[in-house]
Amino acid sequence: MVWATANSNLALVKYWGKAPGGRNRAASASLSVTLDGLTTTAGVEERSDLAGDRVEWLPPGPTEAVTEYVGAVRRELGIERPVAVVLTSNFPVAAGLASSASAYAALASALAAAAPRRATPTEVAALARRGSGSACRSLFGGFVEWRPDGGDDAVTQVAPPDHWSLAILVAVTREGPKSVGSREGMKRTAATSPYYEAWLSASTGDLDGARAALAARDLGALGPIAERNALRMHAAAIAADPPLLYWEPATIAVMQEVARLRARGTGAFFSIDAGPQVKVLCESADADRVAAALAAVPGVSRVLRSRPGGGPEVLDRPPAWALGPLADHAGQAARRAVG
Ligand code: PMV
Numbered sequence: 039m040v041w042a043t044a045n046s047n048l049a050l051v052k053y054w055g056k057a058p059g060g061r062n063r064a065a066s067a068s069l070s071v072t073l074d075g076l077t078t079t080a081g082v083e084e085r086s087d088l089a090g091d092r093v094e095w096l097p098p099g100p101t102e103a104v105t106e107y108v109g110a111v112r113r114e115l116g117i118e119r120p121v122a123v124v125l126t127s128n129f130p131v132a133a134g135l136a137s138s139a140s141a142y143a144a145l146a147s148a149l150a151a152a153a154p155r156r157a158t159p160t161e162v163a164a165l166a167r168r169g170s171g172s173a174c175r176s177l178f179g180g181f182v183e184w185r186p187d188g189g190d191d192a193v194t195q196v197a198p199p200d201h202w203s204l205a206i207l208v209a210v211t212r213e214g215p216k217s218v219g220s221r222e223g224m225k226r227t228a229a230t231s232p233y234y235e236a237w238l239s240a241s242t243g244d245l246d247g248a249r250a251a252l253a254a255r256d257l258g259a260l261g262p263i264a265e266r267n268a269l270r271m272h273a274a275a276i277a278a279d280p281p282l283l284y285w286e287p288a289t290i291a292v293m294q295e296v297a298r299l300r301a302r303g304t305g306a307f308f309s310i311d312a313g314p315q316v317k318v319l320c321e322s323a324d325a326d327r328v329a330a331a332l333a334a335v336p337g338v339s340r341v342l343r344s345r346p347g348g349g350p351e352v353l354d355r356p357p358a359w360a361l362g363p364l365a366d367h368a369g370q371a372a373r374r375a376v377g
Contacts, residue, residue: 039083040152043357044143044350046076046129047175047182048206048309048317050252050264051244054220054237054271055228057186061164062171065228066241067185069248070175072199073206074347078127078140079360080148088120096126096363104145107169111146114165115153123148126363129342138220142169143176147350159349163193170220179348181252183245199346202255205325207318208342209332211288220312223275223282230279237274241267261307261319268309275312284313288337292316295335299328 047070055065085092091108093101104125112121125145127137146166150157157165159177167174175182178195181202185192218226228234244267251260275282289310296318299306306320306328320328322345333341356364 039081040148041079041081041353041356042144042147042151042350043077043079043353044140044147044173044176045179045347046073046078046137046140047071047172048073049172049175049311050260050309050319051241051248051267052271052311053171053184054241054274055224055234056171062167063191064171064184064186066238067183067245068172068175068241069181069183069196069245069252070172071181071204071206072176072179072347072349073344074199075344076127076129076140076208076342076347077357077359078125078137078144079356080141080144081124081356081364082145082148082152083122084117084119084152085122086119088122091120091123093123093125096124104141104169107142108145108149111149111165111168112153115149115157116155117149117153121149121152124364126360128359138170139172139176142166142173143350145169146173147177147352151352160193164190167191167193172220177349180346183249195349196249197252199348202252202346203322204257204346205320205322205328206344206346207320207325207329207332208344209288209292209316209318209335209338210340210342211286211292211314211316211337213339216284216313218282218284218312223278223284223312226278226280226282227275231274231277233274233277237270240270257305257307257319257321261305264309264319265307268311272310282312284310286314286337288335289314289316291335291337292318292332295331299331304328 049070051069053068057063093105143166150162163174163177174193180199181197296308309317
């Protein structure tokens with residue numbers, strides 16, 4: 039069995055809209071930070087005794103789309119026999135924490151590692167993107183840019199994880215799956231929101247500013263860009279028909295708390311993806327204070343802490359944190375692998 043881990047990522051300038059032609063090519067460029075410790079592990083094993091590919095999520099989750107993806111990608115990579123796949127994440131799945139990014143990045147990395155021919159990181163990023171667009175950014179560590187680029191999209195690391203000792207805190211306001219997934223959300227926004235074109239053109243302008251602020255490690259410049267980019271994405275989504283309102287009351291309360299922290303002199307800035315959780319950026323020296331303030335907001339159930347993390351790793355065995363879930367629930371293949 040081949041194992042790979044990949045971290046989730048948080049977009050500071052977001053992807054919310056696809057270019058025509060399929061394969062999850064982006065309508066606009068995005069810039070993300072890879073999130074240390076918000077990780078998915080994927081195990082892949084070729085199995086001649088199986089009639090078709092088999093995918094298992096631990097804890098159990100929907101597998102139809104992943105199974106279809108696995109079938110297409112493994113054939114492209116030259117894996118002829120069916121595969122058994124097991125996936126487990128160490129953070130809430132399908133709750134706006136970009137678990138699909140780490141899942142498809144880990145899965146594409148594990149399939150590529152199990153394949154007879156070596157694929158380049160760029161090829162693996164393109165394969166991950168087909169599962170979930172944002173997954174292509176999780177193929178690299180640190181700060182990552184994804185640009186529509188003529189023939190195919192380009193994904194590049196713009197700075198390594200140790201470029202900047204930022205903290206990324208996640209205020210969890212509701213556990214459990216989101217109501218409308220990002221695939222459907224983007225499609226609906228593009229088809230029905232009068233603000234979709236405005237969102238795309240504003241976002242393109244945000245990218246240049248964000249890249250410069252990142253190079254200068256200037257949170258006072260990057261933070262406001264990330265906040266307005268997230269709010270503009272949500273404004274376009276809220277204006278869709280039917281509307282896409284991903285927020286809970288506590289989502290707004292956390293945004294207000296972040297503004298209060300700033301008014302009292304702490305550099306903290308938020309971002310929100312297609313879900314109710316609020317991600318907050320601050321310097322790592324301020325992380326304890328900011329985490330305590332977020333945890334005290336009514337409706338926040340917990341605060342996860344992360345920092346810029348690395349790219350995928352291919353392993354012979356699953357990482358220690360995955361052994362528990364794998365041994366408890368996994369099918370035969372995973373149980374054999376964990377011994
Ligand atoms: O990759 P998807 O289809 O899960 O879409 C991700 C969309 C956002 O998380 C809202 C933005 C982004 O760039 O990650």
